[in-house]
Amino acid sequence: MFKKIFKNMSQENSENVEKDLTQDNIVNDNEETVNEGIPSAEGLTEEEKLREELAKEKDKFLRLFAEFENYKKRTSKERVELFRTANQEVLQALLPVLDDFDRALVQISKSEDEILLKGVELIHNKLKDTLVSKGLEQVDIKAGDDFNADFAEAITQIPAPSEDLKGKVVDVVEKGYKLGDKIIRFPKVVIGS
Incomplete structure (x- = not known):
């Protein structure tokens, strides 16, 4: 739909530019005969003005179209996210x-x-x-895993029962769950120090 509008706008604008150019040429020809060989700068500047105006309108339209497309993508993404976490x-x-x-x-x-x-x-x-x-999934964490603060909540530290458990999960006190990719409850763990 926007492509049709853009196409129609560009056709109308190019037709208007052509009309204006032909009218300017007629006026310029008359002025040249009156001024006898003095070149008219008005025709050239008028043509440039029209071309700049056309370019500005095309740019405005393209920006508006791109903004609308971004809006559609953003709202559809938000809607999917809302349904996923409703x-x-x-x-x-x-x-x-x-x-x-x-x-x-x-x-x-x-x-x-x-x-x-x-x-x-x-x-x-x-x-x-x-x-x-x-959509509920259990966060997979067990004793012996490396502690990662992004995926688990440490509620306490105890002396590690063995050297290989230092800085690792010793016990899972409460399971964690996620909905899609978002963690809705972090697992509560005990880590070894």
Whole structure:
């Protein structure tokens, strides 16, 4: 659509320039006959003015078109990002429930009631699958990994149990989760010093 408008504008402007040029030539020819051989500088400057005006209008149009294209790209990118992270608050509210299920599974597995364990595992898996289907992913960090402050939160430092664990993760206290590429809860870890 913009290409058609631009094409029509440039055709109209070039037709107007041609009309103006032919009228200037007629006027210039008459002036030259009156002034007998004195060259007229007005025709040349008028032509230059028209060409500059046309160039300015083309430049304005191209800038406006480019600005509009950038706006469309930016808004579509923002819309995709909004859809991707729209569930963030709800997912963050459900993370403590998921943590409670993890702790309950550990405690129930110590008991000898297998039916209770299976029931809680089914509910836990269903909740976890639902959250994963909405884009939630667990941040993969475990004991022995190098500590990176961009992906984990150190809650304390303890003396390293061995030399190879200095500056590394000793224990993961709370799991971290991300939604797409954005971390919505950093894992809380203990690092060795």
